[in-house]
Amino acid sequence: MYGHAGNILRVNLTDGTHSITPLPEDLAREYLGGRGFVAKLLWDEVSSGVDPLGPDNKIVAAPGPLTGVFLPGSGKLHFGAKSPATGGYGDSNVGGHISPEIKFAGYDAIIIEGKADKPVYLFIENDTIEVRDAEKYWGKGAIESETMLKHDLGEEFQIATIGPAGENMVYFACISHDFGRQAGRTGVGAVMGSKNLKAIAVRGTKSIPLANPDAVLEVGKAMFEGCFSKPGFEEWTPQGTAGVTDWVNEVGAFPTHNFMTSYFPKHSQINGEQIVNKLKITDKGCYSCPIPCGKYGRAKTPKYDVYVEGPEYETVALIGGNTEMETIEDVAYANYVCDELGLDSISGGNVVGFAMECYENGVITKEQLDGQELRFGSVHDFVWLCNQIATRQGIGDALANGVRYASEKWGKGTERYAIQVKGLEWSGYEGRYAPAMMLSYMTCDVGAHHNRSWAITYDVQAGREQLEGKAAKVIELQHVRPMFDLLCLCRLQWVELGFELDWYPKVFQAVTGEEYTWDDLMKVSERVWNLTRSFWVREIPGFGRSMDYPPARFSEEPIPTGPAEGKYIPMEGLDQLLDDYYRLRGWDLNGIPSTDKLEQLNLGFAEKVVAERRSKGVAN
Amino acid sequence: MRLQAISSNCSGCKVCQMLCSLVHFKENNPKKAALKIAGRFPAPGDYELTVCTQCGVCVDVCPTGAIQEKDGAYVLNREECIGCQACVEACPENAFVVHADETAPIKCDACGECIKYCPRGALVDADGVLQRVAK
Amino acid sequence: MPISVLVRGHTASYFPEGKDELEVVWSGPITVRQLLADLGVDSLLVMRVNVNGMKVTKEHILADGDEVLFFSPPAGG
Numbered sequence: 001m002y003g004h005a006g007n008i009l010r011v012n013l014t015d016g017t018h019s020i021t022p023l024p025e026d027l028a029r030e031y032l033g034g035r036g037f038v039a040k041l042l043w044d045e046v047s048s049g050v051d052p053l054g055p056d057n058k059i060v061a062a063p064g065p066l067t068g069v070f071l072p073g074s075g076k077l078h079f080g081a082k083s084p085a086t087g088g089y090g091d092s093n094v095g096g097h098i099s100p101e102i103k104f105a106g107y108d109a110i111i112i113e114g115k116a117d118k119p120v121y122l123f124i125e126n127d128t129i130e131v132r133d134a135e136k137y138w139g140k141g142a143i144e145s146e147t148m149l150k151h152d153l154g155e156e157f158q159i160a161t162i163g164p165a166g167e168n169m170v171y172f173a174c175i176s177h178d179f180g181r182q183a184g185r186t187g188v189g190a191v192m193g194s195k196n197l198k199a200i201a202v203r204g205t206k207s208i209p210l211a212n213p214d215a216v217l218e219v220g221k222a223m224f225e226g227c228f229s230k231p232g233f234e235e236w237t238p239q240g241t242a243g244v245t246d247w248v249n250e251v252g253a254f255p256t257h258n259f260m261t262s263y264f265p266k267h268s269q270i271n272g273e274q275i276v277n278k279l280k281i282t283d284k285g286c287y288s289c290p291i292p293c294g295k296y297g298r299a300k301t302p303k304y305d306v307y308v309e310g311p312e313y314e315t316v317a318l319i320g321g322n323t324e325m326e327t328i329e330d331v332a333y334a335n336y337v338c339d340e341l342g343l344d345s346i347s348g349g350n351v352v353g354f355a356m357e358c359y360e361n362g363v364i365t366k367e368q369l370d371g372q373e374l375r376f377g378s379v380h381d382f383v384w385l386c387n388q389i390a391t392r393q394g395i396g397d398a399l400a401n402g403v404r405y406a407s408e409k410w411g412k413g414t415e416r417y418a419i420q421v422k423g424l425e426w427s428g429y430e431g432r433y434a435p436a437m438m439l440s441y442m443t444c445d446v447g448a449h450h451n452r453s454w455a456i457t458y459d460v461q462a463g464r465e466q467l468e469g470k471a472a473k474v475i476e477l478q479h480v481r482p483m484f485d486l487l488c489l490c491r492l493q494w495v496e497l498g499f500e501l502d503w504y505p506k507v508f509q510a511v512t513g514e515e516y517t518w519d520d521l522m523k524v525s526e527r528v529w530n531l532t533r534s535f536w537v538r539e540i541p542g543f544g545r546s547m548d549y550p551p552a553r554f555s556e557e558p559i560p561t562g563p564a565e566g567k568y569i570p571m572e573g574l575d576q577l578l579d580d581y582y583r584l585r586g587w588d589l590n591g592i593p594s595t596d597k598l599e600q601l602n603l604g605f606a607e608k609v610v611a612e613r614r615s616k617g618v619a620n
Numbered sequence: 621m622r623l624q625a626i627s628s629n630c631s632g633c634k635v636c637q638m639l640c641s642l643v644h645f646k647e648n649n650p651k652k653a654a655l656k657i658a659g660r661f662p663a664p665g666d667y668e669l670t671v672c673t674q675c676g677v678c679v680d681v682c683p684t685g686a687i688q689e690k691d692g693a694y695v696l697n698r699e700e701c702i703g704c705q706a707c708v709e710a711c712p713e714n715a716f717v718v719h720a721d722e723t724a725p726i727k728c729d730a731c732g733e734c735i736k737y738c739p740r741g742a743l744v745d746a747d748g749v750l751q752r753v754a755k
Numbered sequence: 756m757p758i759s760v761l762v763r764g765h766t767a768s769y770f771p772e773g774k775d776e777l778e779v780v781w782s783g784p785i786t787v788r789q790l791l792a793d794l795g796v797d798s799l800l801v802m803r804v805n806v807n808g809m810k811v812t813k814e815h816i817l818a819d820g821d822e823v824l825f826f827s828p829p830a831g832g
Contacts, residue, residue, distance in 0.1 A: 069648050070638040097634075104649065143662060155658055156651075179661035205720060207647035217642045224635065224737050225753050231775055231824055232763025235805075240829070247802040247828040281665045283740075285631035288638065290739035292631035296665045307662040313829065454830040460799050461769045495830045498767045498775045 001028045002211035003065035003512040009107045009129065011122060013195050014055060014114030016131045023108045029514075030602060032524050033064030034488035037109045038080030038091050039531045043606070045111065048538050052084040052187075053169050053194040055115035061102070061160075061200070062109040064488030068100030068208050068287070070220035071507050072227050072499070073490030075099055075287025077177075082539065083186040084194075085171040085347075085402050086423035086447050089535040090186030093451075093485055095286035096178030098158035098202060105204025112197065121149070121199040125157075126206065134198040139164060141340030142176035149201055160200045163342020165390040166193035170400040172347030172425065176339065180296070180309025181286070184344035186424060186446050211513030219510045223503055227290045230497040237283055239272030240293035241313035246271050248317070252564025253430045253437070253456060255322040257376060258353035259419045259553060262430040263562020270320040274328035275311065284309055286490065293492060299332035308336040311345075314450075317428030318349025323356060323382055330379040337383045341390040347402065350425035352385050354403045354418055355395070363412050364395060416552040421448035422536075432554050433564035434459040436470040439577045442548045443474065445532040453477035454495070467573055471580035479525040486524060527601040530585075530593050534606040537592055537613045544590035548578055588614065621692070621732050622746035625655075625669035629742035632659055632667045636734035636743055643733050644726075652719050654728035655743075669742060672715040672728035678707035686724075693730035701725075756781055756819035758790070764827025766800045787823065788813040802828040 004023055011018045031040045038060045050056040059081045067074050077099030083090025102110065105126050112122070116131065119138040123130040137145040142163035149159045159177065166173035166189035173189030174182040183189075192198075210216050227233060236243075248254045249267040256264040268274075275295050285292025296309045311319065311331050319338075320331045338345040352374075358364045359374035366373060374381050388396030398406045403425055407418035419426040424447020431438030436455035441448045453474045462469060480501070484491040487508070493499040502518065509515055516524075537543050549555070555574055558566045569577075582589060586597035592614045598607050634657060637650035645652050656670040676694050679687045686700035687707065696707075701724035708716040708725050717726040734743045735750045745751075760770075760777040767775035771794060779790065787806075791798045791813070803826040804811050817823065 070635070070642055097632075100650075104651070147662060179659070205649075205651050207641070207645075207649035207652070210648055213642060213646040213648070216648065217639075220639075220642075221737065221753075224739070228739070228752060228754050230763065231761035232805075232826055235826070236763065236829070244802070244829040251799055282628070282667070283631045284665075285633045287634055289631070289633050290635070292633065292740075294631075296661070298665065307665050457766055457769070457800055457828065457830075461766075461797050492830075495765045496763075496827070498762065498764050498827070 001025065001065065001512050001514060002209050003069065004028055004033070004108045005103045005106045005206070005208065007107050008109045008111065009124070010111045010113070011129065011131065012114045013112065013116040013120065013131060013197060018129045020127070028065070030524070031528065032486040033067070033108060034062050034076070034078040035080070035091055035482055035485035036524060036528050037062040038078050039089070039528050039535070041109065041111060042080055042082065042089065043531060043535055046082050048609070050082065052082045052087065053190060055195070057082050057191055057194070059112040059188065059191050059195070060109060061112075062488070063099040063103050064486060065512050066508065067488040068103040069210070069511050070216060071223050071288065072290050072493045073286070073288060075289065076485070076488040076490055077102070077183070078485055078488055079175055079183040079188045081188055081191040083424075083446065084169065084190045085187040088422060088539050089532040090188060090446055092175070092183035092185040092188050094160070094175065094177050094181050094183040095490060096158070096181045097287045098160055098177050099488055100287050101158040101202045101204050103204065103208055104206050105202055106206055110200070112195065115194065116196040119196050119198050121201060122197065124200070124202045126204055137198050138167065142166075142342040143179055143340055145199060146176065146179060149199055153201055154203070157201045157203045162189040162192045162198060163340055163390070165342040166190055167198070168390060168392050168400070169193050170343065170389060170392070171402045171405070172344045172351065173342050174344040176342055180339055181294070182339070182344065184346060185449055189342055210511055212510050215510035216507070219507045223507065224290060226503065227493055227497055227499055230499060233291070233497060236496050237291050237293070238276055240295050242272035242275050242295070242311060242316050244313050245316050248429065250563060251456065251460060252433055252559065252562045252567070255317050255426070255428055255430055257324060258322060258357040258417055259426065259430060260357070260417070261561045262432065262559050262564050264321040264324065266326050267321065269326055270316055270328050270331050278328050279332055289490060291492060291496060297332065299329045299336065301329050304333050306333060306336040308332050308339065311335045314428045315345040315349070318346050318353070319382070322349045322353040324376040325379060326377055334379055334382045334386075337386050341386055343386060343390060346427045347425040348386060350419060351389065351399050351403055352382055354406070355385060355399055356381075357417055358410065358414055363410055363414055368395060370394070419448070419551055419553065421550055422547050424448050429456055430559075431550065432559050432569060433464055433567035435464070435467050435569060435573070435577060436474055438550065438554065438569055438574070439470055439474045439581060440477070442550060442574070442578070443478070443581060445529060445536070448550075452481055454481070467576050471577060471584050474581065475584055478529060479522045482528065483521050483525045486528065523601070527603060530597060530601050530603055531606065533593055534598070534603065534610050538609045543613065544592060545578060548591055549574060621730055621750055622674065623671050623728065623730055623732070623735065624744050624746040625671045626742050626744060627667060627669045629740045630657065630667040630669050631740055632657055633739065635737055635739060639733050639737050643731060652717070652722070652726060654717055654726045655715070655734065656717065670713060670715050671743070673713055674728075674730060675712065677710055677712055678727070681706045681710040687727070694727075695729045696724060696727040698724040758817055758820075759822045760794075761822065761824045762827070763824065765830065766796070766825070766827035769796050769800060770794055784816050786813065787811065787815050787817065790817060790823070800827070801825045
C-alpha cells in the first residue's frame with residue numbers, strides 16, 4: 001500500500017541485533033497504522049502475563065500511512081507498550097517531527113525488544129541501524145539529553161529521550177521529543193528505562209511512496225486552503241489549548257485541589273492570556289501544522305529562569321488548578337521541572353495533588369518528609385516532590401507507582417481521592433457534572449484519559465443532568481477521535497477549526513491508492529477499540545466492569561463550590577451509563593466483548609482468550 | 621516576486637519544504653526542498669529560515685553555465701549541472717540544499733508556491749504581489 | 756435584519772444543519788444570547804464572541820449586517 005514506507009524495523013537490545021522486514025499487507029489493510037499497528041503488534045508479540053518492566057515487554061513506535069505527507073497535521077507518532085501504570089494496554093501519542101523522520105528513514109513501525117545490559121541509544125539513519133553507548137547521556141534531563149544528542153549528531157536528527165524518571169522506571173515517565181513535546185501517558189518512558197534505552201535518534205532522507213503525487217499536491221493544497229478559510233483561523237493559535245481554561249471553569253469542570261472541587265477562583269491568573277503576556281516567545285508547531293498549539297516561552301522570576309514549551313491546557317489544569325498554583329510562571333516552572341525529569345505533567349500534577357491532600361489530611365506528616373512540607377500552591381514543594389518521585393526517594397518511591405498504588409499502600413481512606421481509572425491518573429476535565437465526559441474517562445482504553453472522547457460540549461448541549469443518549473455519543477467519539485491516531489494525524493484541525501472529516505477519505509485515496517469510505521475507517525477504529533479491550537481482558541485477571549468505575553469521590557461527594565456546586569453522579573447513574581455503553585458496544589454486562597462482536601470485526605483470533613475470561617466473569 | 625523570509629513568524633511546520641519537493645520533484649520529501657529551517661532550542665527558542673535571495677553570485681562561479689536568469693530568478697538547469705558544488709560553496713546565504721540522491725544541488729527558482737501556502741506568513745513576497753491563498 | 760453567523764470549531768455541529776456559516780434574518784433588536792437561544796444552541800457552548808472583529812459579551816445587542824463569530828472551546832491537550 002502506498003503511503004507506507006514499506007518496512008518494519010525490529011531491534012533486539014539484549015543482543016544488539018536488528019532486522020528489517022516488509023510491512024505485511026494485511027496488517028496495513030486491517031489496522032492502517034499508528035495505534036492500529038501498536039495494538040495488533042502488542043497483541044501478537046507480547047506474551048500474556050509479562051512484566052511491563054521486564055525484558056519481555058516490547059515498545060512499538062508507529063507512524064501512519066498519511067504521516068509526513070503534505071496535508072494539515074501529518075506529524076504524529078504513536079508509542080505503545082504493556083503499561084506499567086495499569087498492567088493493561090498502553091499507548092501514547094507525540095507530535096513534533098520524529099514521526100515523519102521515521103517514515104523518511106523507511107519505516108512504518110519500530111519494535112524494540114529485550115533489554116540492554118548498559119545504557120544505550122538507538123541510532124537510525126536510513127538503512128544504518130546501530131545500538132550505541134549512551135553512558136554520557138544517562139542521568140541527564142530529557143531535554144538536556146536531546147540538546148546533547150542534537151549537538152553530537154546534527155540538527156537534522158529527530159530525537160526522543162527519557163529523563164531520570166524514565167531511567168528509574170517511574171510509572172508515569174514520559175517519552176520526550178522536540179524540546180517539550182511528550183508521549184506522556186501510560187508510562188511508556190518507564191518501559192524505555194527498563195530496557196536501558198535512553199533515546200532514539202532518527203534521520204531519513206527518502207521520499208514517501210505516493211500513489212498519485214499530482215493528486216496529493218492538489219488535495220493537500222485544497223486542505224490547507226480549507227484550513228486558512230475557516231472562521232477564526234487566525235484567532236485560534238495565539239493561546240493554543242490553554243485558551244479553554246476560563247471556559248472549563250465557567251462550566252465547573254476544572255480539576256482543583258486534587259479534584260476536590262471543579263472551579264479554581266484564580267483561574268484567570270493561569271489562563272491562555274497570561275501565557276501570551278508573560279511567557280511566550282514563539283508559536284511552536286508540529287510538522288505540517290497550520291495552527292501551531294505549542295507556546296514556547298521563558299519563565300523568569302528572581303527564583304528561576306527557564307525556557308519551556310507550554311504550559312498547554314492539560315498542564316494548566318493538573319499543575320495549575322489541581323495543585324493550585326497562583327501564577328502562570330509557577331505553572332511554567334513546574335512544567336519545566338516535569339519535562340526535564342521526564343514526568344508526564346498530567347499524572348505528575350495529579351500525583352502531587354494527591355500527595356498534598358494526603359499531607360493536608362495527616363496521612364503524610366512533616367516528620368516523614370524530613371521537615372519538608374507539601375502545601376497546595378507551593379511551587380517549591382511541588383518541585384521538591386517531583387525530584388523525590390523521579391529518583392524514587394522517601395515517599396517518592398510509592399508515589400512513583402502512581403496514585404492507585406500509593407493509596408492502596410497507605411490506606412486510611414485515600415483510595416477515595418486517588419483520582420484514577422484502571423491505574424492511570426485522571427486528566428484535565430472533572431466529570432461530576434458531565435456524564436458523557438465521566439463515561440469517556442471510565443471507558444477510555446488506556447485508563448482515565450480525555451483524548452479518546454472529549455464529550456463535554458455534548459453534555460452541555462444535550463443536558464448535563466441527562467444520562468440517556470450519552471453512551472452513544474461517547475462510542476461515536478471513541479471511533480472518530482482515535483481514527484486520527486490510526487492515521488497518525490493531528491485531530492486539532494477538525495476539532496478546533498471545524499475542518500471537515502470528509503477530507504480524510506479523499507486524501508487517504510490520493511496517498512495510498514486505496515478507497516476507504518468514512519464507514520470503512522470507522523470500522524477499523526472499532527476493530528482496534530475491541531482489540532485493546534480484549535488485551536485488558538487477557539492481561540488483567542478478573543478484568544471487567546469493576547475496573548470501569550471512577551473513584552468514590554466522584555460518585556459520593558457533591559462538588560463543594562463553583563458553577564457545578566452540589567453535583568455528582570451516584571452509583572446508580574454510573575451503572576446506567578455503563579449498561580447503555582456495554583449494550584451499544586455489543587459487550588456483555590461485565591464489559592467483555594461478545595463472540596459476535598469479535599467475529600464481526602475480524603477479531604476471531606481473540607475469541608479463545610476472551611471466552612475463557614468471559615465464562616469466569618459476571619453472568620450476562 | 622522576491623522571496624523574503626520572516627523567521628520570527630516561522631513555527632517550524634515544513635509545509636514550504638514538502639510543497640517545494642512535490643512541485644519540483646513530484647516527491648514528498650522536505651530534504652529535497654530549496655529552503656532551510658533550523659530550530660534553535662532550548663534557547664533562544666525560535667526558528668531560523670534560510671532562503672535564496674536571487675543575488676546571482678552563483679551564476680558567475682558555475683563552470684557549465686547551468687544557472688541562467690529567467691524572469692528575474694536565477695534558475696539551475698539540472699541537466700547541465702555536473703555536481704561540482706562551486707555554487708553551494710559560493711552562496712553567501714548558504715541557501716543551496718544538497719541531497720545524497722541528487723547530483724545537482726537544489727536551488728530556489730522563485731516559483732512562489734511556498735508563499736501561497738505558508739500558514740504563518742513567514743515566507744512573503746517582498747514586492748507584495750503574491751499572498752497566502754484563501755478560498 | 757440580516758446577521759451573518761460564523762462558528763469556529765467543533766460546536767458548529769450543534770448549530771442548524773451543522774453549518775459553520777449561516778445567514779439569520781431577525782426583526783428588531785436582539786442580544787447575542789437571544790440569538791443563540793433562537794438557534795437552539797446552549798450559550799455555554801460558545802466560549803467567546805466577536806462581532807465585526809471585536810470581542811463582545813453575550814449581552815451585546817446586534818445590529819443590521821453584523822458579522823458574528825462564535826468560538827468553540829478548544830478541546831485541549
